[in-house]
Amino acid sequence: MSTAPVIVEGGETAPVRGPGNVGGLSWVKLAGGVVGAWLVVWGLGNLFLAFGYYPEKFGSKVVIAILAVVGGVLGAALLFYFINMFVEGLPERASAIVMPYAYILPGLGLIGLMLLYPVLQTINYSFANSDSTAYVGLDNYKDIFGDSEFWVSIVNNVLWLLVVPAATVAIGVVVAVLADKLSTQGEKVAKSLVFLPMAISFVGASTIWGLVYHYDIGDKQTGLLNWIWTSLGGKAQAWLSLSDLRFNSFLMMVILIWLQVGFAMILLSSAIKGVPEETLEAARIDGASEWQIFWRVVIPQIKGTIITVFITVLILVLKVFDIVYVLKNGLDKTNVIANLFFQELFAKDQAGKASAIVVILLLAVTPVLWYQVRHFRAEEAER
Amino acid sequence: MSARSAVLMADGRPRSRFAIVTTVVLCLLWTIPTLGLLLTSFRTRDAARAHGWWEIFSGGWTFDNYDKVFNGNGMGGSFLNSLVVAVPATVIPIMFAAFAAYAFTFMDFPGKDVIFVVIVAVMVVPIQVAFQPMLDMLGPRGLGVSGQYIAVWILHTGFGMPLAIYTLRNYMTTLPRTVIESAKIDGASHFQTFWRLIVPMSVPALAAFAILQFLWVWNDLLIAKLFLSADNSTVIVKLQGLLGSQGQGQELLTAGAFISMAIPMIVFFTLQRYFVRGLTAGAVKG
Numbered sequence: 001m002s003t004a005p006v007i008v009e010g011g012e013t014a015p016v017r018g019p020g021n022v023g024g025l026s027w028v029k030l031a032g033g034v035v036g037a038w039l040v041v042w043g044l045g046n047l048f049l050a051f052g053y054y055p056e057k058f059g060s061k062v063v064i065a066i067l068a069v070v071g072g073v074l075g076a077a078l079l080f081y082f083i084n085m086f087v088e089g090l091p092e093r094a095s096a097i098v099m100p101y102a103y104i105l106p107g108l109g110l111i112g113l114m115l116l117y118p119v120l121q122t123i124n125y126s127f128a129n130s131d132s133t134a135y136v137g138l139d140n141y142k143d144i145f146g147d148s149e150f151w152v153s154i155v156n157n158v159l160w161l162l163v164v165p166a167a168t169v170a171i172g173v174v175v176a177v178l179a180d181k182l183s184t185q186g187e188k189v190a191k192s193l194v195f196l197p198m199a200i201s202f203v204g205a206s207t208i209w210g211l212v213y214h215y216d217i218g219d220k221q222t223g224l225l226n227w228i229w230t231s232l233g234g235k236a237q238a239w240l241s242l243s244d245l246r247f248n249s250f251l252m253m254v255i256l257i258w259l260q261v262g263f264a265m266i267l268l269s270s271a272i273k274g275v276p277e278e279t280l281e282a283a284r285i286d287g288a289s290e291w292q293i294f295w296r297v298v299i300p301q302i303k304g305t306i307i308t309v310f311i312t313v314l315i316l317v318l319k320v321f322d323i324v325y326v327l328k329n330g331l332d333k334t335n336v337i338a339n340l341f342f343q344e345l346f347a348k349d350q351a352g353k354a355s356a357i358v359v360i361l362l363l364a365v366t367p368v369l370w371y372q373v374r375h376f377r378a379e380e381a382e383r
Numbered sequence: 384m385s386a387r388s389a390v391l392m393a394d395g396r397p398r399s400r401f402a403i404v405t406t407v408v409l410c411l412l413w414t415i416p417t418l419g420l421l422l423t424s425f426r427t428r429d430a431a432r433a434h435g436w437w438e439i440f441s442g443g444w445t446f447d448n449y450d451k452v453f454n455g456n457g458m459g460g461s462f463l464n465s466l467v468v469a470v471p472a473t474v475i476p477i478m479f480a481a482f483a484a485y486a487f488t489f490m491d492f493p494g495k496d497v498i499f500v501v502i503v504a505v506m507v508v509p510i511q512v513a514f515q516p517m518l519d520m521l522g523p524r525g526l527g528v529s530g531q532y533i534a535v536w537i538l539h540t541g542f543g544m545p546l547a548i549y550t551l552r553n554y555m556t557t558l559p560r561t562v563i564e565s566a567k568i569d570g571a572s573h574f575q576t577f578w579r580l581i582v583p584m585s586v587p588a589l590a591a592f593a594i595l596q597f598l599w600v601w602n603d604l605l606i607a608k609l610f611l612s613a614d615n616s617t618v619i620v621k622l623q624g625l626l627g628s629q630g631q632g633q634e635l636l637t638a639g640a641f642i643s644m645a646i647p648m649i650v651f652f653t654l655q656r657y658f659v660r661g662l663t664a665g666a667v668k669g
Contacts, residue, residue, distance in 0.1 A: 104483040125516075199648050362509065
C-alpha cells in the first residue's frame, strides 16, 4: 500500500472532486437518469419479449440474434449510463455511498432472481405435492428415502465422487509433470491434444465413447474396446450393461475424466512452472532423486492448485447428468441424483419429489460450498 | 561423455525417455476415440457395421452422412439455432458482470465482503434448483416465453453471472491500483475510469470469460432441451435425439456429433491462448 502522493500529469494537484458533482444535488441528472433508465428497461423488455412472442415478425433467426447482441450490449451500456447519471445527480456524499450498489445491482439482481430465489422456492416446493398446489409435509422425502432407485443413485454418486476428481487430478499432474520434461514443441503438442476434449460437449463425448464401448450382436465387433478385448481372447461384452460392481458406471466415469484432465493439466502445469528453479536445484545438489524431488518439493508447492482443481471437478461431478442420461438414462443401475431429478420432474411430472431430490443435492454441496468460502477467505487474507 | 550429450535436448535439458513414452501413450488415449468418431462419420452405414473404423482399407468411404444430416435431418437449422443461442448468451452477461466486478475491486462499501461471499457460494449451487421456479416464471404460467431463444439467453445470463463476476474481479485485483488512484485525482468519475481504463486493461479476462461461456452455452444440453421448442433446438439437443434412436440413423449420429464439435473446436484452437490465460488467472491465485 503506497501512500505517497500520486503525481498527476503536468505536475499540478488536480481537484479531488469529479466534474459531475460540483454542485452536489442535480435535479436534471436525477430526472434524466430515472427517465433514461426506465426507457431503456421498457424498450429492451419489449424488444426481447417481442423476440419471444412474435419471432416470425423479425424475418429470420439471424436478425433476432443480431438484434439481441446489439440490443443487449447497447442496452446494458445505456442502462449503466443512466443509472450512473442518476447517482451522480445525488448530493456528493450520497452519491459516493450509492454508487457501488448501483454498479453491482443489475448483476446481483440476476443472481438473486435466477439462483437465490429459486433455492428458496425449491425448498418450498419440496414440501408440496406433484404440481405444487398443496403442502404434503415430509411425504416427498419419505417417498424418496423409500425408493430403491434413490439409494442406487446415492451409491453411484459417491463412487463418482471418490473416483473422478482424484483420477482427474492424478492424471493431470502426470501429464503436466511429464510434458514439462519434453522439448518445447513436444510439450505444446501434447498439451493441446490432452486439452482438446475441453471443447467437446458431454453429449459429443458420450457419442465418441459410445462407439468405443459399442457392442454388436454376432461375431464381428466394430467397437474398439470389444475389438481389443476379443483380440486378447475375451468374449465380446455389452459393456454399458454390465452392472456387477457398477462396472458400467466406471466406464462412464472414464468419459468425464477424459474430458476434464485437460483443464486439470493446464492449471497444474502453470503451478509447476511456478516452482522456483533454485529449490529444485538445491534438492538435486543434496542428492535427491527426481522421484523424491517430485514428492517432497514439487507436490507440496502446488498443493493449493491441486485442491482448487480437485474442488472444481468435485462440484462438476456432484451435478453429473448428461453422460448418464444420454448413454443409459439411469438403466442398469447407472442412475445418479441429477438424472433421478430429471426423471421425476419431466418424465413423471412429480415436481414435489423432484424438488426434494434437489434439496438433497443442495445439502450434499453444502460442505463444498462452506469449504469454497473458507478457501476464498484465506486467499483474500493473503492478498 | 558422448553418451551423455546424446540424451540432452536442444535447450540443454536431459531428454527423458520415460516422459516421452508416457506422454505419447496418454496422447494416443486422448485422441484415438475422437479419431474413431471422425473416421466412422465418413463411412457408409454398411461399411461401419461390417468393419471397425481401424480397418481403413475395407472401403465404404462417403460424404453422404454429412450431406444427409445437414440437409435432410435439420442439423443445418439447429446449427444456426446454436449460434443464435450462444452468441447473445455469451455477450450479454459480460457488461453486467464487468460493472459489478469493478465495484467489488475498486470501491469500498458496507456489505461488500458478505455479498461477494454469497457470489462465491452461489457458484457451487446446482442449476437444477432453478428449473421448476424458472419454468413457472418463463413458461405459460408466467412470461410465456419458454421455448424461445429469449428464455435461454436469460437463463444463461443468470447462471453465468457468478462465475463472470468472480473471474473478472480476480483479474481486476491484479491491475495496478495506482492507475485508478491517479485517474481519480485527475478528476475522472468511476464511470469514466471504468470505460477508459479498466475495460481496455481487462480485455484478456473478458475474452477468457467469453470463450468459457460460449463453450458452456454451445455444449449445454439441459437448459436447451428444457427451454427451447423443437424448431429452436440446438445441435446438442439434436445430437442427443439421434443418440436415442438406437439402430437406425447410427451413421448420421457420427456425422452429427462432428458437426456439433466443429465450432467449439475452432473457437478453442484459435483462442486457446486467451482461454488458458483466463483459466489460470481465474482459478490460480496471482
